Amino acid sequence: MKLVEIIRTSDTSDETYKICLNFGEKLGKTCITCKDTFGFVVNRLIIPYTAEAMRMHERGDASIKDIDIAMKLGAGYPMGPFELSDLVGLDTFIRALAAFERCEPNNPLFKPVQLIQKYMSNLKLPPIQKPTQRRSYAGFPTAQASAANFANSFQLLVTAPSSSSSSTSSATPYNTSGETMANDKIPKGYVNMTHQVAGHTVHVGTDEIGLLKSIDDGSVLKPGGSQWCAAREIKFYEQLLTSTDPAVLPLKEFVPEYRGTQTLTIGNKTINFIKLQDLTHGMLEPCIIDIKIGRQTWDPLATDAKKEAEASKYQQCKTTVGFCIPGFQTYHLISNTYKKFGRDYGKKLNQNTVTDALKMFLNGDSGLNRQLVTSILTSLWAIQSWMRKQKNYRFYSTSILIVYDARKLRQVIESQRRQSPKSFPSALEVGNRKSGGASPTDLSPTGNNLNRTLSDDGDTLSELPKSLPKQVYKKIQRSRSSTNNYEQEMRNMRNNYHQMLDDLVGAYDGKKEWVFVKMIDFAHTFNTNELNETQANGLDLNYLDGIEHLCSIFEEFLKMCE
Numbered sequence: 001m002k003l004v005e006i007i008r009t010s011d012t013s014d015e016t017y018k019i020c021l022n023f024g025e026k027l028g029k030t031c032i033t034c035k036d037t038f039g040f041v042v043n044r045l046i047i048p049y050t051a052e053a054m055r056m057h058e059r060g061d062a063s064i065k066d067i068d069i070a071m072k073l074g075a076g077y078p079m080g081p082f083e084l085s086d087l088v089g090l091d092t093f094i095r096a097l098a099a100f101e102r103c104e105p106n107n108p109l110f111k112p113v114q115l116i117q118k119y120m121s122n123l124k125l126p127p128i129q130k131p132t133q134r135r136s137y138a139g140f141p142t143a144q145a146s147a148a149n150f151a152n153s154f155q156l157l158v159t160a161p162s163s164s165s166s167s168t169s170s171a172t173p174y175n176t177s178g179e180t181m182a183n184d185k186i187p188k189g190y191v192n193m194t195h196q197v198a199g200h201t202v203h204v205g206t207d208e209i210g211l212l213k214s215i216d217d218g219s220v221l222k223p224g225g226s227q228w229c230a231a232r233e234i235k236f237y238e239q240l241l242t243s244t245d246p247a248v249l250p251l252k253e254f255v256p257e258y259r260g261t262q263t264l265t266i267g268n269k270t271i272n273f274i275k276l277q278d279l280t281h282g283m284l285e286p287c288i289i290d291i292k293i294g295r296q297t298w299d300p301l302a303t304d305a306k307k308e309a310e311a312s313k314y315q316q317c318k319t320t321v322g323f324c325i326p327g328f329q330t331y332h333l334i335s336n337t338y339k340k341f342g343r344d345y346g347k348k349l350n351q352n353t354v355t356d357a358l359k360m361f362l363n364g365d366s367g368l369n370r371q372l373v374t375s376i377l378t379s380l381w382a383i384q385s386w387m388r389k390q391k392n393y394r395f396y397s398t399s400i401l402i403v404y405d406a407r408k409l410r411q412v413i414e415s416q417r418r419q420s421p422k423s424f425p426s427a428l429e430v431g432n433r434k435s436g437g438a439s440p441t442d443l444s445p446t447g448n449n450l451n452r453t454l455s456d457d458g459d460t461l462s463e464l465p466k467s468l469p470k471q472v473y474k475k476i477q478r479s480r481s482s483t484n485n486y487e488q489e490m491r492n493m494r495n496n497y498h499q500m501l502d503d504l505v506g507a508y509d510g511k512k513e514w515v516f517v518k519m520i521d522f523a524h525t526f527n528t529n530e531l532n533e534t535q536a537n538g539l540d541l542n543y544l545d546g547i548e549h550l551c552s553i554f555e556e557f558l559k560m561c562e
């Protein structure tokens with residue numbers, strides 16, 4: 001975020017104020033000054049604005065989609081109010097609005113929004129506890145979606161490909177109708193994994209589910225069952241975890257962190273899940289591509305029918321480049337929207353168009369970014385180099401999952417443009433961001449400033465240090481007079497602050513990784529000692545062919561960056 005709000009209280013000395021200002025500027029931020037008033041500038045304006053947008057929809061004046069479009073095109077905001085509130089999380093929004101109301105109980109701007117109250121109470125949200133990344137369990141209902149299944153529908157609504165891209169985006173693994181498996185079937189503490197681009201997914205009206213996400217620790221849970229060959233995949237991860245074989249050790253770096261298994265009862269079924277690190281964790285605008293490696297996507301135990309079915313899919317791609325793309329999503333920086341492409345799109349790709357798809361994934365329409373391409377290519381090379389040696393495994397139907405945060409890419413482009421304006425004239429263009437002006441997206445984890453003074457002061461009243469600065473006492477006195485349960489309030493605010501900070505750190509901490517390239521899906525991976533001599537002989541050429549082609553495409557991309 002480019003913006004820093006410096007809060008100057010009546011007790012702030014000129015010197016302290018200047019130090020803060022200088023510090024902010026040294027960090028390359030744009031600093032503004034505001035009095036110590038609740039919400040400061042951004043939240044004080046964004047919260048009632050968003051509430052009013054929701055009331056507008058509630059009155060039936062305009063649809064969610066139209067309000068978002070109107071504010072983007074009519075007011076130049078990079079995100080509409082609903083898109084923004086979904087990013088921040090309705091739970092955070094609702095609490096911020098309630099906190100404002102407590103500060104000014106008679107101000108109609110801060111009155112609760114009935115529609116959200118109703119949906120939130122149906123959602124049975126967990127109390128604010130450990131920070132999660134984006135609050136993917138938040139969402140706003142479409143007109144059609146029922147209260148029970150709306151959790152992801154708003155996300156889908158705002159992220160569904162626009163009609164102009166429909167020629168390329170066709171069917172996705174998502175339920176674009178906005179229907180997801182009824183949330184009441186998913187055990188408390190878990191939600192559907194919104195950012196899943198391929199693989200087995202929820203099917204309404206059946207017991208089929210897709211990946212879940214644990215709210216508690218942010219892990220993804222991949223469902224097992226004979227259909228998904230879970231036993232084989234669990235065996236793969238468990239063996240790898242304990243392996244000390246030097247020939248195998250590098251593989252540990254190429255897969256997501258394995259966190260064991262977890263049994264959950266969904267409806268009347270007991271399902272064993274594989275728990276993995278969520279590679280999109282902490283990303284605000286995750287771009288994800290699933291690249292299935294290998295011409296042969298069936299394993300040696302496959303039936304003839306399965307072989308035939310697999311061989312007939314993604315034919316043009318698999319036979320020419322040795323890999324295929326069952327799905328991807330990209331956060332398009334120029335239009336500020338998600339674009340999603342499912343298996344139907346992937347099945348039409350060929351040797352030439354597959355490169356366009358990869359470029360689109362990389363937001364390459366305004367030039368490929370060297371840092372992004374290099375980062376991906378480095379990881380691909382590492383996998384390729386290991387594959388050129390390893391003889392322990394045969395990887396059938398595994399994928400390479402490439403994930404990056406478009407929010408960070410935007411920052412990288414903007415900072416490159418600052419350093420070398422001529423070479424990056426169209427950065428932008430990138431997302432219609434007017435440099436210098438704070439936009440709603442810049443400020444999106446709204447509320448980040450909201451509780452700063454309070455949370456900096458300590459957890460609860462009893463934990464506050466004895467010698468508090470004068471202004472802290474003043475704040476406490478003020479807050480105390482406006483709320484009955486001050487200690488609880490402090491705790492809530494503190495927790496809120498941590499959540500918001502987590503969002504911010506996830507998106508903006510320069511040290512945090514923002515690009516991941518990992519191998520996933522080991523349901524058809526075999527140890528060579530399970531295979532006959534012919535199958536086990538030599539290298540995994542099926543995999544090697546695909547990864548070599550993939551590397552060569554990225555090598556070409558790298559040349560284009562020069």
Ligand SMILES: Nc1ncnc2c1ncn2[C@@H]1O[C@H](COP(=O)(O)OP(=O)(O)OP(=O)(O)O)[C@@H](O)[C@H]1O
Pocket residue numbers: 195196197198199200201211220222228256276277278279280288289290326327399401520521522523
């Ligand atoms: N560790 C992870 N972090 C984030 N997302 C993940 C992770 N693992 C899987 N996914 C998401 O889930 C999708 C499907 O994963 P995976 O291929 O493991 O499932 P599957 O149901 O076995 O797929 P398939 O039907 O191709 O065999 C991926 O495309 C990706 O979007």
Ligand SMILES: O=P(O)(O)O[C@@H]1[C@H](O)[C@H](O)[C@@H](OP(=O)(O)O)[C@H](OP(=O)(O)O)[C@H]1O
Pocket residue numbers: 199227228229297313326343397523524
């Ligand atoms: O790419 P698509 O078109 O989505 O095809 C699916 C993909 O090949 C999966 O890997 C496969 O699951 P397995 O890995 O379990 O074989 C699934 O088989 P299934 O329908 O038999 O589950 C296919 O439908």
